[in-house]
Amino acid sequence: MTTTVRADGPAVRKDAPGAARGPRRRTGRIRRAGLPYLLLLPALLLELLVHLVPMVTGIVMSFKELTQFFIRDWGAAPWAGLDNYKVSVDFDAPVGEALLHSFLVTVGFTVLSVGLCWLVGTAAAVLMQDAFRGRGLLRALFLVPYALPVYAAVITWVFMFQHDNGLVNHVLHDQLGLTGKPSFWLIGDNSFVALLTVSVWKGWPFAFLIVMAGLQNIPRELYEAAALDGAGMWQQVRRITLPSLRPVNQVLVLVLFLWTFNDFNTPYVLFGRTAPAAADLVSVHIYQASFGNWNFGTGSAMSVLLLLFLLVVTGAYLALTSRGRRTAA
């Protein structure tokens, strides 16, 4: 099914949209000109209400002294100028220092998690490119972590990481004797490892799914030609599969990066409202800074800074990867 669809795709897309349309009644033409906008209207309204208006509001809020006294009528909150930003980036004071720490933890966590998710997902997809017995079953199994609701999956990990009755300590300490005494996984420095483990467990199937879809679009002839030229399996993977996946990877890595960097659900279910310092991801940090002491002004300033950072990184990433692709071509 997929292959036929693909075969039709490029030929159809070459037609300029609307090129094949014959003359029509005038009312039809007017209606037709307005129709696309009418079709987009619901999506536009919703995006406006839920994303764009709140975003602008958020930026406005970040310039206000929006404490608990003004929640009911936030318009009455006094302007604070750049105070919220000054507090957020004053790295010598506790608030700024904690934010910087949380930011650095998030960067380290994101780089590791995205790298591992991509690596495991790609390896599994490439290894499963050929048909073998049980492949369909295995593919379904591998997608289970992605399909499970976040809270159900993560709460199971919370149970596994328990100090007294968890599986992890039972195996590492009781059964293998690797640690002198049972470790704490959800507090202290180990919490970073716990968070990373859960994040990779939950995230790699998405990479697997996308790479698997990308592999379908590599023409079979490429492999046949390479095989005729005497290229072995590993060479085919290195010379054909991986380069062909480049455009897929460009999008995949960006999406994984944004999702991981902004992830709230995993750390929130894993640690609760206050994450341990070693695993204090920036979303939970801002949530705590805003709702913990009802200081929405500072929370908004931090969110805006986060958005600016993501915009810059995304822009730079797209510029760099697109240039690389053009040079390579």
Added chain:
Amino acid sequence: MSTPRSPMAPPRSFLWTRRILLTLLTGFVLLPVYVMVSSSLKPLADVTGAFRWLPSELTVRPYIDIWSTVPLAKYFVNSLIVAGAATVCSVVIAVFSAYAVSRYDFRGKRVFTVTVLSTQMFPGILFLLPLFLLYVNIGNTTGIALFGSRGGLILTYLTFSLPFSIWMLIGYFDSVPRDLDEAAKVDGCGPLGALFRVVVPAAIPGIVAVAVYAFMTAWGEVLFASVMTNDTTRTLAVGLQGYSTLNDVYWNQIMAASLVVSVPVVAGFLLLQRYLVAGLTAGAVK
């Protein structure tokens, strides 16, 4: 699914790498699933003491108790209503938008697609606070209860899945030959007739994939659910945490409840994953 690979037999090194790595990966993936299933069948004593691989005795007691320890049925119904409604709305709206982008040339098309897609990168936390205030204020001024109501949550969730759904459906609609809807229009269908009689039926796999994605997104969301619901509208995402606020942590019940709330999505996902892969192949990955 076809495999674009030479029929040449792979070397032994490849076969062994594959066997070892895939076995390890299966263990990693299934470990929590095993813990969930086995612990849900244990008596309480088994989950409060040191971890046991096997239950000392098998019991279905946790599956009975989960409904009375917390009002799980109520949360379940709330989640079903919210996720179901968000899915239906999201799919319908995405179909309209994707059709406009795929079939028409109009001013602002690129701005629209870029804007919609870029909302995907916003940190949820950025618009949680303003949306919270916006809903509270809309409620205060107009009397339309969005904060704490299912409606507000539905509205929020459907926009979460919307960008990706539109994106995926554009690709899918693009691959439905244009001649088909032109033929339908010659036969006297209007543009909407062409959409519903020709394009939508031809793009069913893509639409199913989008629906699965939208449902999963709404069913699993925690952040907004934790702020925007109250006692009567609480969804599973928040409700499930009720088992651990008590003096005893009923891990066997938590595992049973987790399993119960996972079954609808996992079963649906596994049944329909073919379509999701096909949808991704045609739409997202190009």
